[in-house]
Amino acid sequence: MKKFLIITILLCVTFSSWAQFRRRDRNAAQQPAENNLNYANPREYIIAGIDVSGINVLDKNAMISISGLKVGDKIKIPGDAITGAIRKIWKYGLVGDVTIEVSRIEGENIYLNIELAERSRLTAFYFTGVNKSQESGLKEDLNLIRGKIVNDAMIRNTELAVKKYFVKKGFLRTDVKVVQEKDTLNRDGIRLKIAINTKSKIKINKISFTGNEHIDDATLKRRMKKTKEHPRFTLHRTVLSALLQPGKYVRMGGPVSRKDTKEFLNDNIKLNIFSSSKLIQTDYEDDKKKIIAFYNSKGYRDAEIVTDSIYNHNDKTINIDFKIYEGPKYYFRNIIWTGNYIYTDKQLSTVLGISKGDVYNKELIDKKLQFNPKGMDISGLYMDDGYLFFRINPVEVAVAGDSIDVEMRIHEGEQATINEVTITGNDRTSDHVIRRELSTIPGQKFRRSDIIRTQQSLAQLGYFAPDKVSQNLVPNPDKGTVDVEWQVEEQSNDQVELSGGWGGYYGFVGTLGLTFNNFSVRNIPNFKNWRPLPVGDGQRLSLRVQANGRQYQSYSFSFTEPWLGGRKPHSFSVSLNSSVQRLTRYQTTDGIVDPSIKVNSVTVGLGRRLEWPDNYFTLTNSLSYLRYSLNDYNSGLGFTNGNANSINFNTTIARRSLNEIMYPSQGSDISLSITLTPPYSLWREIDYNTANAGDRFKWIEFNKWMFDAKYYLPLDNKKKLVLEAKSHFGFIGSYTSKAGIGPFERFYLGGDGLAGGFNSFLLGQEVIGLRGYENNRITPPDYNNYSTSNASSEIQGGIVYDKFGLELRYPVTTGSAATIYGFVFTEAGNNWNTYEDFNPFTLYKSAGFGARIFMPAFGLIGLNWGYGFDTLPGATQRSGAHFHFTIGQQIR
Numbered sequence: 001m002k003k004f005l006i007i008t009i010l011l012c013v014t015f016s017s018w019a020q021f022r023r024r025d026r027n028a029a030q031q032p033a034e035n036n037l038n039y040a041n042p043r044e045y046i047i048a049g050i051d052v053s054g055i056n057v058l059d060k061n062a063m064i065s066i067s068g069l070k071v072g073d074k075i076k077i078p079g080d081a082i083t084g085a086i087r088k089i090w091k092y093g094l095v096g097d098v099t100i101e102v103s104r105i106e107g108e109n110i111y112l113n114i115e116l117a118e119r120s121r122l123t124a125f126y127f128t129g130v131n132k133s134q135e136s137g138l139k140e141d142l143n144l145i146r147g148k149i150v151n152d153a154m155i156r157n158t159e160l161a162v163k164k165y166f167v168k169k170g171f172l173r174t175d176v177k178v179v180q181e182k183d184t185l186n187r188d189g190i191r192l193k194i195a196i197n198t199k200s201k202i203k204i205n206k207i208s209f210t211g212n213e214h215i216d217d218a219t220l221k222r223r224m225k226k227t228k229e230h231p232r233f234t235l236h237r238t239v240l241s242a243l244l245q246p247g248k249y250v251r252m253g254g255p256v257s258r259k260d261t262k263e264f265l266n267d268n269i270k271l272n273i274f275s276s277s278k279l280i281q282t283d284y285e286d287d288k289k290k291i292i293a294f295y296n297s298k299g300y301r302d303a304e305i306v307t308d309s310i311y312n313h314n315d316k317t318i319n320i321d322f323k324i325y326e327g328p329k330y331y332f333r334n335i336i337w338t339g340n341y342i343y344t345d346k347q348l349s350t351v352l353g354i355s356k357g358d359v360y361n362k363e364l365i366d367k368k369l370q371f372n373p374k375g376m377d378i379s380g381l382y383m384d385d386g387y388l389f390f391r392i393n394p395v396e397v398a399v400a401g402d403s404i405d406v407e408m409r410i411h412e413g414e415q416a417t418i419n420e421v422t423i424t425g426n427d428r429t430s431d432h433v434i435r436r437e438l439s440t441i442p443g444q445k446f447r448r449s450d451i452i453r454t455q456q457s458l459a460q461l462g463y464f465a466p467d468k469v470s471q472n473l474v475p476n477p478d479k480g481t482v483d484v485e486w487q488v489e490e491q492s493n494d495q496v497e498l499s500g501g502w503g504g505y506y507g508f509v510g511t512l513g514l515t516f517n518n519f520s521v522r523n524i525p526n527f528k529n530w531r532p533l534p535v536g537d538g539q540r541l542s543l544r545v546q547a548n549g550r551q552y553q554s555y556s557f558s559f560t561e562p563w564l565g566g567r568k569p570h571s572f573s574v575s576l577n578s579s580v581q582r583l584t585r586y587q588t589t590d591g592i593v594d595p596s597i598k599v600n601s602v603t604v605g606l607g608r609r610l611e612w613p614d615n616y617f618t619l620t621n622s623l624s625y626l627r628y629s630l631n632d633y634n635s636g637l638g639f640t641n642g643n644a645n646s647i648n649f650n651t652t653i654a655r656r657s658l659n660e661i662m663y664p665s666q667g668s669d670i671s672l673s674i675t676l677t678p679p680y681s682l683w684r685e686i687d688y689n690t691a692n693a694g695d696r697f698k699w700i701e702f703n704k705w706m707f708d709a710k711y712y713l714p715l716d717n718k719k720k721l722v723l724e725a726k727s728h729f730g731f732i733g734s735y736t737s738k739a740g741i742g743p744f745e746r747f748y749l750g751g752d753g754l755a756g757g758f759n760s761f762l763l764g765q766e767v768i769g770l771r772g773y774e775n776n777r778i779t780p781p782d783y784n785n786y787s788t789s790n791a792s793s794e795i796q797g798g799i800v801y802d803k804f805g806l807e808l809r810y811p812v813t814t815g816s817a818a819t820i821y822g823f824v825f826t827e828a829g830n831n832w833n834t835y836e837d838f839n840p841f842t843l844y845k846s847a848g849f850g851a852r853i854f855m856p857a858f859g860l861i862g863l864n865w866g867y868g869f870d871t872l873p874g875a876t877q878r879s880g881a882h883f884h885f886t887i888g889q890q891i892r
Contacts, residue, residue, distance in 0.1 A: 042076045048109035054116045056188060058094060066092060067100075067114060077102070077110065085114075094149060095119060119149045120180075123189035129196040138194075141165050150180060150190045162196060170278035172202040172318075203230035203277040205317035211306070211324040215298070220322075223294045226283035230317060279310070279318065295326065299359040301404070302327030330360035333403035339410035343381065348408070351376050360404050365394050369408075382412065383448035389413030389477055416446040419481035425488040429463050429518060430536040436563055437461065440484045453615070454486070456667075459660040461538070463518050464488040465816035466660035491816040493517045495859045497544070513544040538562055554579040564606075571607040571620070583633065595640075597633045601626040616657045622650045628744075637743040637795065639693025646700040646744065650675045658712065662819040662854045663811055665719035668711045675704040681739035688738045700744050705731045706766075708892060724807040728829075728892045730766060732799040746797025749831040751775030752864070752884035753892065768803060768892045770829045772846025772866030773879045780833035783873050800838050803829030803892065812851075819854040825866075844870045846879070862886035 050069055052060040064070075067085040075081040082100050089098045097117035104111050125144050127135050142161050148154070159176045166174040175197040183189030207229055209217050221229070288305055295303035306323040313319045332354055337345045352368050353375075369378045369392055382390040391411040398405035421442055423434050437457040439450035451471060459466035468489035475482045497513030516533060519541040523534035540560040547553045558575035583595035605622035609615060628644040630637070654671035658664040680699040681688065688696055707729045715721040734741050746765055753769025770778060777783055780798050805827030812820040828843035848866035855861075864886065868879025 042079050044074055044076050044108075045105070045110035046108055047071050047073050047075060047112060048106070049103075049111040050114065051103065051112070052114045052116065055095075055118050057121070058116070058118060063089065063094075063114065063116065069112065075110075089114075089116070118188065119151060120188055120190040122146055122148050122150050122154075123183045123186050123191060125192040125194060127194045127196060129198065138162060138165055144192070150192070155180075155192075158192070158194065162194060166196075166198055168278075168280055170201040170203065171198040172279060173199045175199070200316045202279065203317045204228065204279055204320060205230055205313040206319045208319070208321045209324055210322070212326060214300070214326055214329070215295070220291055220294070220324075223290045224287035225290065226280065227287040227320075228277050230277040279320075291322075291324075293363060297361045297363050299329040299331065299361065300326050301330045301360055301362065328402055330399075330402050330404050332356060332358045332360055332406065333398075333400070334405040336397070336405065336407040337410065338407060339412065340408075342385070342387070342412055348378060348381075351378055351381055365406070369394065378408075380448055383446070386415035386417070386445040386447065387412055388416035388446045388473075388475055388482055413477070414480045416475065416480055416482045418442050418444050418446055418484060419476070419479075420483045422483070422485045423488070424485060425464075425468075426490060428490045428531060428535050429488075429538070430520075432566070433461075433463075433518075433536065433538040434458065434486070434488070436566070436569070438486070440486075446482055451484075456657070456659055458486070458488060460656075460658065462493045462661060463490065463538070465491045466662070467814060468816065489816065497859075511544070511546045513542070513546075515542045516540065550582060552579075552581045569609040571605070573603075573605040573607075573622070575601075575603045577601045593632050595632040595634065597631070598629040599626060614655075616655045618654050618656070620650075620652045620654070624648050624650070637693075637697075639697060642694030642698065644697045644700055644744070646677060648675050648677045662860075663722075663809075663814050663821060664712045665714045665722045666712050668709070670709045671707070673704075673706040673708075675702075675706075675745070677701045677703070679735035681734075681736045688740065696739075697742055697744075700742055701735060701739060702742060702745060703733050703735065704745055705729075705733075720811055722809045724805075724809060726803075726805045726807075728768065728801075728803040730768075730801045741799050743795040743797070746795075746799060747779075747801045747831050748776045748797055749778040749801055749803070749829060751777070751882075752862075752886045765797060766892075768801060768829070768831075769884075769886075770803065770827060770844065770846065771825070771848055771850075771864050771884055772827075772868035772882055773844065773872070774882060777872055777879075778829070778831050778844055780831060783875075798831035798833050800835060801829065801831040802840050802843075803827065804843070817855070820851065822849070822851045824849045825864075844868065844872070844879075850884075859887060 047069060048071065050064050050067075050071060052063050055063065066089055068088050069075075069081070069085050073081075086098045086100060089095060095116045095118055097115075099115040101113045101115060102110060103113045122144065123146060127138065130138070141164075142158060144154075144158065155178045158178050162176045163174050177195045179193040179195065181191045181193055183191050204227065207217075207221055207224070207227070209220055212220060288308065291305065292303055302325070304325050304327075306325050307321075308323075309321045310318055311321075333356055335349065335352065335354060335356075337348050340348060354364070354368065367377070371377055371379065378392060379390065389411075390413055393409045395407045395409060396404055397407045418440055419442060421435075421438065421440055423431055426434060437454065439454045439457070440446075444450075451473075455469055455471065458464060458469045465488075468487070470487045472485040472487060473482055474485070494517055495513070495515040497511055497515075516535070517540050518535045518537070519539040520529065520534040520537035521539060522537055523529040526534070529536060539562070540558075542556070542558045544556045545554070554577070556575065556577040558573065560571060560573040562569070562571045564570045564572040578598075578600050580596060580598045585592055585594050587593075601624060603622055603624040605620060607618060607620035610617040610619055624646070626646040626648075628646075630639065630641055630644070632640055634640045650673065652671055652673040654669075656669045657667040658669055659666050677700060680701045684699070686695055708726075709728075710724060710726040713723045713725070715723055730747055732741055732745060732747075744765075747768060748765050749768045750770045750773040752771070752775060753767055767776070779796060781794055782796065805825060807823050807825040807827075809821050809823040812822065814821075824847075826845070826847040828845040830839075830843050832838045846866045846868045848864060850862060850864035850866075852863075853861045862885070864884040865881065866884065867881045871878045
């Protein structure tokens with residue numbers, strides 16, 4: 001029994017051990033292959049397969065490629081290959097989590113699985129706490145693209161961009177919170193809620209300076225162009241009492257002198273309604289530099305801002321305190337020239353224009369050395385003689401007390417020759433049209449003045465956006481040459497005039513006008529160059545038809561070739577016109593009278609550019625023939641029936657140096673025009689005193705002199721604020737006293753300068769605008785029926801006029817799509833019908849404001865409000881306010 005019990009126990013222990021061993025082997029076989037990896041002893045495997053899991057949008061193959069792992073690669077596990085692959089995938093920011101697992105191992109082959117967790121993508125975003133205008137501006141500034149992965153960088157950049165947007169608007173304390181919301185329509189999508197609290201706009205309450213002993217606070221504040229105190233108006237009750245009691249000057253203590261009251265007003269009245277008071281950091285830093293630059297220009301070379309403090313004044317405003325160190329004031333002593341062989345010290349000193357004892361001004365030195373917009377500079381002196389590689393370096397070599405010696409160290413280099421000239425950006429205009437305007441010619445010596453002149457010429461063509469005309473200089477010092485690339489951007493400047501309507505009296509009223517400013521006769525048969533008409537050769541073709549029912553019809557055609565023959569700037573033009581005007585029919589005892597006037601004309605012109613006195617001058621000559629046919633026409637000509645013939649020769653010499661056409665900011669436009677007819681009275685055998693008007697004016701004779709001058713002066717460094725000054729004169733004379741001055745070509749003054757009626761066009765009248773007065777009202781002898789004289793029985797119009805004006809302009813935009821600018825103006829003029837009455841200082845004055853809009857398809861449109869200060873002859877009150885609408889560029 002005992003033996004049996006022992007045997008049974010041994011069998012049980014043996015069976016239990018065997019069962020436990022079998023379970024261990026079975027479990028080992030069922031465990032993942034990676035458990036067989038020995039992390040203490042890395043082993044080399046061959047990648048037999050790579051799989052990717054956990055993605056819906058991303059491409060599997062792309063993710064495997066990003067990881068850098070490839071089937072067939074040998075890698076050590078564990079090792080740097082797996083770590084590096086994870087790091088590469090993380091680098092792209094496409095996923096939120098990355099795990100690389102071993103799927104199985106078969107001998108030396110290993111199978112990997114890349115487990116990814118995709119980041120959510122942006123499906124929409126919206127704003128709270130802002131209005132629609134602000135929301136629209138924010139959408140333009142933010143770089144939020146639907147479908148882009150939402151990550152921490154996107155959230156942070158969005159918050160910074162929103163804050164930056166509102167800082168520019170003066171909201172310095174804006175709070176921004178970007179909240180991620182699940183998109184219920186897209187389970188993998190995220191909507192961003194951008195919650196904004198702009199708080200109050202922060203203004204600058206006060207700007208204070210200390211340490212500025214030589215330059216006062218007000219002057220320094222004016223140097224700060226963008227950083228201004230908040231506009232305010234403060235009026236002490238005592239000052240108000242003084243203002244309400246004329247003749248009394250009061251202060252808190254009682255009556256005082258006028259001087260004391262003025263000082264008190266200065267201390268207590270502060271008015272600054274046009275300045276902005278936002279604090280923008282970049283503008284603030286620029287304004288600090290302007291303060292130091294201003295000190296330097298006054299001789300304070302060592303001036304600096306020691307400290308600047310910005311602190312809260314209240315919840316809505318801040319104060320800024322500056323502590324200035326001015327330092328001593330310095331003066332120029334000796335200016336020493338070294339390295340100059342082409343020009344003498346005396347010649348260079350004359351151009352520099354700085355003398356011993358002048359206030360030291362570093363900015364002035366730089367301007368006189370590199371680019372002086374108001375005159376010659378040292379760099380221009382050398383570069384206009386081909387020394388493109390010229391360099392000059394001013395060095396302060398001695399400071400003795402309050403005096404400074406400056407040494408001008410010059411490297412003259414060699415003269416440069418233009419090697420190659422290329423043009424880019426002209427997809428409509430032919431190369432030869434541009435090249436004929438270039439002053440930079442291959443093989444010619446390089447001159448900076450030629451670069452400036454060419455840029456002006458290309459800008460004035462009208463085919464290119466003026467602000468996009470630029471040059472790229474590529475110098476080659478080894479060969480002593482320079483390549484010039486001219487870069488342009490095309491703009492359309494063709495114009496269409498189309499209007500129409502129906503009037504009960506006139507019937508159909510309409511105008512159709514087409515002007516093609518870059519036309520090409522050569523490309524008419526070449527339909528591939530029609531865009532939509534043949535363009536590219538710089539020719540001008542104009543067609544115009546105008547009709548006011550039966551009363552008036554006019555047909556005109558003109559063509560201009562600016563480079564006749566294509567080799568020299570000799571222009572050729574021809575124009576044809578046929579017009580008829582009919583007045584109202586009326587019944588007489590002899591029957592129905594149908595008054596009318598017909599005019600047919602042809603003009604041929606030739607012009608050319610001059611090289612003397614400089615190449616801004618042009619000379620234009622034209623010959624015209626006009627035939628007037630009057631039939632019972634009684635309207636200010638002095639005769640009603642007959643034919644009048646005019647053969648006249650016109651010569652115009654002009655100088656135009658404008659930097660561009662539509663918004664000139666510098667330069668001048670001056671012209672003198674003389675129109676002459678043959679002196680028929682010298683050989684015609686008629687008595688002009690007794691001859692009837694039809695015979696007297698059968699051959700029209702006169703001489704006409706016109707002078708026009710415009711000058712443009714930029715008032716700021718960016719050449720935006722521009723002052724236009726202009727003057728105009730006109731005189732009509734006769735060759736002999738017996739013939740007198742006829743009714744044709746006379747002057748009509750007043751209004752918009754366009755509304756001369758059909759008579760002005762038919763009779764060649766000069767219609768001159770004078771805003772603030774009604775159209776043509778300043779026209780003797782009747783002043784447009786203000787007096788009781790019979791307009792039909794007398795010759796209308798003046799024979800001498802003058803006009804002067806000032807116009808201050810500021811642009812809204814000067815882009816290629818449109819040019820828009822506003823202006824204020826003042827002008828004065830008068831018109832006389834005899835030289836005995838002529839007095840150039842007796843003028844009718846006006847002032848006002850307005851805007852002009854130029855769009856290439858429609859031309860120039862002007863809106864003007866003017867106020868006439870004077871009373872015209874025959875009127876009982878001053879002219880007063882008038883609104884004027886104009887179309888087209890007005891010459892006078």
